[in-house]
Amino acid sequence: MSAGRRRRWYSQKSLYNIIFGSDTTAGKRYDITLLIVIFISVIVAIWESTPRPGQTVKTILTILEYIITFIFTLEYAVRIYCHPKPKDYIFSFFGIVDLLSTLPLYLSLILPGAHYLVMIRAFRLTRVFRIFRMFTYVNEGIILLQSLKRSLSKILVYLLFVLILVTIIGTVEYVIESGEPGSGFTDLPSSIYWAIVTMTTVGYGDITPVTTFGRMLSALVMVLGYTIIAVPTGIVSANYINETRKRVKNGRCPRCGKKVEEGFKYCPHCAEKL
């Protein structure tokens, strides 16, 4: 290995520590700066969409967008450059998000709608957890995700059932209401959409039944949705409780999941009271 290559490798490594790590002061500062830039870029995109700003503001926002895209493009290049295994980074979740964060401006030169891809940058904000060392929080998110994952198959079975139910309810309501003048139940898709809006208790009110029979069916659907809302909640709760209990039984901290010696009053890893 030549001295020049070694020097380059070190500089890569120190760059890597700053950009990918968050243990050094420089690394922390870099991460916080990056977060601020991401946040600004999201705000710029949101602001740009509002019809209020005058010509001057619009020009400033466009310039800002150009600058931010330049920063992100540069950063993406440096990340690839300094990573020991560039391919691992490029095909990781954050690698793809970072790439997509740079594209919108380039794409918007070809496709007009592509401009809104800037909002993918919002995903980069999840890096906030790493910076503030919220590992415990992330760990809790993992228990949650596990509970959700374990519940997913049940919830999917349940959703298919709901979808079929909603199709049939929508059809019946359509048959009842479609004749009425000024009715919102103009076709089957609208009626199925209404059934979903009603059953999930969202209730926009853009499509509402007006006949007595339609309202009676509607009331039934609401009370049904009311009972049905209980099902996924129950599943996730049950799995979450079981997950927590299993940890305690196996002599682990219910919060961070790490092994804890018996007799300890607080988890030595996350200060959870046992």
Add this chain to the structure above:
Amino acid sequence: MSAGRRRRWYSQKSLYNIIFGSDTTAGKRYDITLLIVIFISVIVAIWESTPRPGQTVKTILTILEYIITFIFTLEYAVRIYCHPKPKDYIFSFFGIVDLLSTLPLYLSLILPGAHYLVMIRAFRLTRVFRIFRMFTYVNEGIILLQSLKRSLSKILVYLLFVLILVTIIGTVEYVIESGEPGSGFTDLPSSIYWAIVTMTTVGYGDITPVTTFGRMLSALVMVLGYTIIAVPTGIVSANYINETRKRVKNGRCPRCGKKVEEGFKYCPHCAEKL
């Protein structure tokens, strides 16, 4: 038994394996083809109801509907023909659904509204579970249904209570609001409907109180509904948790419910971590 009869029986049996079974390659292919046809038929029915399509599209959809009905009628006949005990099939749940799936077009020649019975075909989509061997999922659905069944009696008692409550609240709100000009509380059914819409937190907004007293009662109803929403959720959750725990206690897998030897780390029937 004559040789001809025996040959016919074998052909029936192989047809049975293809149509009712899903273990052979032919059986799987048949099931997937059928699912696609069912799905297309539902989409056709939904599309037909929209006012947008021109004459050409409408003609195509009508022809498609004729073809699909022909396929379903033929399939129903073959199913009866090849089933060893045709009566068992005809009076089974899927037998009735299959029959009803063929009828709409014939009925629509007599009754105009009957056309929408095609949506019953949506039930046939539940066959998807069988094809993709989602037995575990179905099994989970069974625990869920058991939890719901065990909770049903409690939920029914509770619903009767809610119905009486809603009737009385609707009446009181009607007495308060009906005098107001432009009020939606024109009669008792509307007011009871409003009470249900409010209590289930759907809140369409087609009927809303405008007087101060009406709004105060309305706020009370919302907060009440808020507390009441807790009841069925609690019941189903509790039953679900107990159901799962009972299985674990009896040395069974909490997911698929099958007997598991002690010391196993994963259920040998569904790979559930124990």
Add this chain to the structure above:
Amino acid sequence: MSAGRRRRWYSQKSLYNIIFGSDTTAGKRYDITLLIVIFISVIVAIWESTPRPGQTVKTILTILEYIITFIFTLEYAVRIYCHPKPKDYIFSFFGIVDLLSTLPLYLSLILPGAHYLVMIRAFRLTRVFRIFRMFTYVNEGIILLQSLKRSLSKILVYLLFVLILVTIIGTVEYVIESGEPGSGFTDLPSSIYWAIVTMTTVGYGDITPVTTFGRMLSALVMVLGYTIIAVPTGIVSANYINETRKRVKNGRCPRCGKKVEEGFKYCPHCAEKL
């Protein structure tokens, strides 16, 4: 005791068995007839309020109302007459409901609004449980009520907190939105009402924020309400689960609460699987 008095007493007793009891065939028939009359009376009251019926229908409904009131008045008199301790009946819950069920027509001669008191008759429908011997259901209702009762104090503390929160949120939103032209936030009561409508996820849409700041606060309130909705549900669920577990631990059936010998697979009182 004279023979005449004794005879009268027996006749009272047999009447008591018919009217108050539901064990004899006559008692059951009486109860079902009464339920039908109550149900008809509620339907008549609801129908009367609708603007559609012509003069003939209205006359019929009025006559029906007179007949039903006469039946209820007579029944109330007979109930007092045949009860061994009339005072116990008169001041019982159902005694008061029965009395109030007879009054509306008489009161409506003096007060116009009093007519709608007929809806109190809806409470009489709860007798349905007694007739169909749904003791187990009632028993489950009792566990539920106990869970609710045990949770009540916590829910009350919680509601006071919500009330104060809602007052403050409503005020802040009022300060933000009231200046806007065409805003629904015309005064503080409206704004507090809006806060309740939003927080309970009812969301009528009769009052909605239009300014950016108003919408941001509004979004915060929704997400808050979202988290807050978890609280009473959690409390009732937890109490319900504990209540059920306590029963099992004490060697009682989790459903009907009666003592069950160890080793039994089904509760001998309500057929609950143990």
Add this chain to the structure above:
Amino acid sequence: MSAGRRRRWYSQKSLYNIIFGSDTTAGKRYDITLLIVIFISVIVAIWESTPRPGQTVKTILTILEYIITFIFTLEYAVRIYCHPKPKDYIFSFFGIVDLLSTLPLYLSLILPGAHYLVMIRAFRLTRVFRIFRMFTYVNEGIILLQSLKRSLSKILVYLLFVLILVTIIGTVEYVIESGEPGSGFTDLPSSIYWAIVTMTTVGYGDITPVTTFGRMLSALVMVLGYTIIAVPTGIVSANYINETRKRVKNGRCPRCGKKVEEGFKYCPHCAEKL
């Protein structure tokens, strides 16, 4: 210490017992009177905001406001005077609330909007717990708060995820719907606001999708929100159940948390059935 100083100290102490304590008859009376004044002041503020009152009523309300502010100012001064450690009181939660309760009228002479700060007085109503000796209730509130606090970190992680999700969904819906004439999706903030309104099942209906694709995404968001609503509920429930169980295991009353001897059937501190 001089005799004069001691006398003053006693008079301070007796004032302290009346104003801060609620054990003596005088203390109780004082607290109830204060509560009534606070309640009146909140009602006055709400009433003042309504456009209905005539000039006479307005004058009376203004005078009442002056009187109440005078009472609160005086009371604040006396509280500081009679507290043994005035600084402790001034910087306590209730000290700040008491100060803010006196300011609105003075501030409204300078700033017009400041008038609505009177609603902070609503916080003073929480003193009601102390007066009616609802220590048990407060204690239950504490378990609840502990459950919430323990759940907070998880809920925060979850909220960040929801926020990012809502931003992306709002953007996609904006791209789909913004072209439609008369669409409510005029800019990104409106669309994100719509996503929150939909996902929390509030569903005002001020902004609703009209295109088929928009409605399909909308339906997905609702069902998603439906599943997501399960998460915080499950967390709080689980923590609450664990909190209660931990107490029972440690030989404590599940309600008030105090140590209870084994064999007791009722908690000697709060009469909870064990």
